[in-house]
Amino acid sequence: xxxxxxxxxxxxxxxxNALRSALTILMIVIGVGCVIIGAAFGSGTQAAVQxxxxxxxxxxxxxxxxxxxxxxxxxxxxxxxLTIDDYDALRRDSQFLSAVVPELRSGRQVKFGNKNIxxxxxxxxxxxxxxxxxxxxxxxxITQSDLAARRRxxxxxxxxPTSLEFAPTSLLGRDIxxxxxxxxxxxxxAEVGSSYGGPSVDDAIYIPLTTARFRVFGSDRLxxxxxxxxxxxxxxMAMVDIERVLRREHKIRPGDPNxxxxxxxxxxxxxxxxxxxxxxxxxxxILAISLLIGAIGILSIMLVSVTERTREIGVRKALGxxxxxxxxxxIVEAITLGALGGLFGIILGWLGSEAISSQxxxxxxxxxxxxxxxxxxxxxxxxxxxxxxxxxxxxxxxIEALRHD
Amino acid sequence: xFENEEKRFEVRRIKLWGSYKPTRSIDKTLMATPDPSASxxxxxxxxxxDLQSIHKNYDMGSETIHxxxxxxxxxxxxxxxxxxxxxxxxxxxxxxxxxxxxRPSTGEYWLAGENVSKLNDKALARVRNRMIGFVxxxxxxxxxxNALQNVETPLLYSGIGRRERRNRAxxxxxxxxxxxxxxxxxxxxxxxxxxxxxxxxxxxxDPAILLADEPTGNLDTRTGEDIMALFEELYSAGQTIILxxxxxxxxxxxKRHIHLRDGEVTEDYLVENG
Numbered sequence: 001x002x003x004x005x006x007x008x009x010x011x012x013x014x015x016x017n018a019l020r021s022a023l024t025i026l027m028i029v030i031g032v033g034c035v036i037i038g039a040a041f042g043s044g045t046q047a048a049v050q051x052x053x054x055x056x057x058x059x060x061x062x063x064x065x066x067x068x069x070x071x072x073x074x075x076x077x078x079x080x081x082l083t084i085d086d087y088d089a090l091r092r093d094s095q096f097l098s099a100v101v102p103e104l105r106s107g108r109q110v111k112f113g114n115k116n117i118x119x120x121x122x123x124x125x126x127x128x129x130x131x132x133x134x135x136x137x138x139x140x141x142i143t144q145s146d147l148a149a150r151r152r153x154x155x156x157x158x159x160x161p162t163s164l165e166f167a168p169t170s171l172l173g174r175d176i177x178x179x180x181x182x183x184x185x186x187x188x189x190a191e192v193g194s195s196y197g198g199p200s201v202d203d204a205i206y207i208p209l210t211t212a213r214f215r216v217f218g219s220d221r222l223x224x225x226x227x228x229x230x231x232x233x234x235x236x237m238a239m240v241d242i243e244r245v246l247r248r249e250h251k252i253r254p255g256d257p258n259x260x261x262x263x264x265x266x267x268x269x270x271x272x273x274x275x276x277x278x279x280x281x282x283x284x285x286i287l288a289i290s291l292l293i294g295a296i297g298i299l300s301i302m303l304v305s306v307t308e309r310t311r312e313i314g315v316r317k318a319l320g321x322x323x324x325x326x327x328x329x330x331i332v333e334a335i336t337l338g339a340l341g342g343l344f345g346i347i348l349g350w351l352g353s354e355a356i357s358s359q360x361x362x363x364x365x366x367x368x369x370x371x372x373x374x375x376x377x378x379x380x381x382x383x384x385x386x387x388x389x390x391x392x393x394x395x396x397x398x399i400e401a402l403r404h405d
Numbered sequence: 406x407f408e409n410e411e412k413r414f415e416v417r418r419i420k421l422w423g424s425y426k427p428t429r430s431i432d433k434t435l436m437a438t439p440d441p442s443a444s445x446x447x448x449x450x451x452x453x454x455d456l457q458s459i460h461k462n463y464d465m466g467s468e469t470i471h472x473x474x475x476x477x478x479x480x481x482x483x484x485x486x487x488x489x490x491x492x493x494x495x496x497x498x499x500x501x502x503x504x505x506x507x508r509p510s511t512g513e514y515w516l517a518g519e520n521v522s523k524l525n526d527k528a529l530a531r532v533r534n535r536m537i538g539f540v541x542x543x544x545x546x547x548x549x550x551n552a553l554q555n556v557e558t559p560l561l562y563s564g565i566g567r568r569e570r571r572n573r574a575x576x577x578x579x580x581x582x583x584x585x586x587x588x589x590x591x592x593x594x595x596x597x598x599x600x601x602x603x604x605x606x607x608x609x610x611d612p613a614i615l616l617a618d619e620p621t622g623n624l625d626t627r628t629g630e631d632i633m634a635l636f637e638e639l640y641s642a643g644q645t646i647i648l649x650x651x652x653x654x655x656x657x658x659x660k661r662h663i664h665l666r667d668g669e670v671t672e673d674y675l676v677e678n679g
Binding site: 002005012013015016311312314315316317318319320321322323324325398399402 | 501504506507526527530531533534535539541545546547549550558559561562563564606610
């Protein structure tokens with residue numbers, strides 16, 4: 001008897017008990033579905049981090065006010081500050097930095113026509129673009145002369161025109177109101193996409209640092225600084241350099257902790273990697289547990305099935321089925337159950353990943369490798385759960401089996 | 406005896422769930438493949454069944470039950486035999502041995518020139534598949550399969566290809582007058598029709614013997630008559646038929662009666678009704 005025939009008989013038996021079979025494989029469906037979604041989340045995150053690393057490079061350091069996250073979170077912000085003086089000091093005194101970019105940030109009401117949105121307004125310098133690897137789709141970036149003249153000009157993040165429901169091209173040269181001050185739109189940035197470890201830059205509006213300081217916020221307190229490390233200089237050396245300059249600037253006594261945090265952007269990727277790997281461990285855990293339960297489900301149903309179909313087994317044996325035939329029939333049936341569970345689980349996981357991707361703007365990537373592993377594992381689960389019941393079935397004495405009712 | 410059978414049945418059912426010591430003693434030497442040299446004393450052509458002092462013993466712990474006590478019997482091709490006897494006479498045991506579902510404890514059973522009393526399980530399955538067509542009292546159709554699939558089942562185990570299987574199954578269904586019920590499930594057929602499907606299934610592999618166990622036991626008188634008429638038709642076409650029954654009015658259709666009592670043949674005679 002061919003394998004195809006065995007599968008046909010198995011499918012017939014499964015169809016004959018459609019509801020029960022569906023309930024049997026439900027656990028495998030859910031398990032495989034969860035694993036596919038989890039793995040897709042991991043792959044997506046990794047891909048996003050990778051992409052970010054590729055665009056940003058690893059030679060850019062971020063400096064944040066407050067203590068390291070590792071020591072119980074950011075210290076109170078009114079005590080600790082990072083100011084434009086620090087920016088000047090770094091530019092002046094650091095030996096290993098090729099560029100320093102200040103970001104003076106605050107939320108402001110943004111109005112255009114009758115549209116009204118709330119956005120992050122960032123005061124910065126022209127080199128922001130080069131250091132952060134940003135590109136413009138329209139118009140120009142802030143210039144030194146804008147800075148010197150404290151001009152009210154604004155470069156919009158990618159999402160802003162959409163939020164204002166206006167085409168980027170027609171926004172160029174128009175006036176928008178930022179915190180009741182009129183600015184001229186001079187450019188629009190290209191999309192960055194989801195960013196990890198910072199506010200979404202697509203939703204921000206960029207204005208000259210001087211304008212932000214003197215005309216809009218009236219503050220010199222920076223949200224953060226970016227520093228580009230000189231070529232051929234180690235990131236660690238640059239960090240020591242920054243620490244030296246800032247500790248002196250802040251008059252921190254030896255032995256006292258820093259009131260700022262220097263972050264290597266590679267740390268973000270490390271963080272994401274470690275989250276991903278933790279996630280992977282959980283995924284394997286979920287997989288193991290759900291498949292164990294799934295296997296027990298299949299096992300118990302197959303045992304019931306063998307008892308229930310004792311007479312059928314007897315009849316088949318009387319008609320010439322060998323032990324091997326019966327063994328194959330029941331194992332194939334269990335494998336088919338497992339495979340169906342895997343198949344529906346993959347469909348569920350794929351649909352779920354798609355839904356989450358589109359709903360939450362998170363990149364989820366279902367990889368072929370995951371799918372193949374899911375198939376292989378569910379088939380193996382079916383096989384393992386089927387062996388014992390199939391063996392019992394094959395050992396039945398045809399005479400006893402025929403008498404069974 | 407009957408009580409013992411019941412008890413034995415109960416004990417066996419436990420087998421599915423755990424280790425259990427077989428209650429039936431099977432001589433290990435009988436499990437071996439047949440010795441080729443033994444085939445020198447094969448029976449003459451035309452003889453389909455040769456039972457030589459068949460014994461079947463069941464070991465019931467303290468006592469041994471002799472279900473068959475030296476049965477000797479020969480049957481020719483195209484005989485129509487009824488095996489009769491009361492409950493506990495050993496006729497079920499004999500039927501199981503003739504049907505190759507069981508092996509004799511001692512004695513030899515030659516089926517169509519082959520000594521099948523020493524075959525292993527796999528070889529016995531093959532013999533059942535090719536040589537024996539079973540018809541049961543309770544039809545024993547596969548309830549989830551339609552008539553055609555039921556009839557195809559023995560061919561499936563013979564490893565016959567899809568197309569030929571289908572053709573032969575259709576042919577067999579035509580032969581029992583069910584050509585128009587091919588795709589009906591057993592639940593959609595009447596009792597008589599179900600038994601006809603079972604007969605078609607028994608015939609589909611062109612067996613040496615058609616072995617029917619109380620084939621009319623679950624049918625009303627008129628439908629039973631129809632099935633017996635079908636048997637007669639098959640007999641006329643050259644089929645060897647063995648009927649196991651305790652109903653004299655059914656047995657009377659056969660051409661030869663074998664009576665069993667306490668595991669022994671008490672009477673064996675030809676019926677002169679034509």
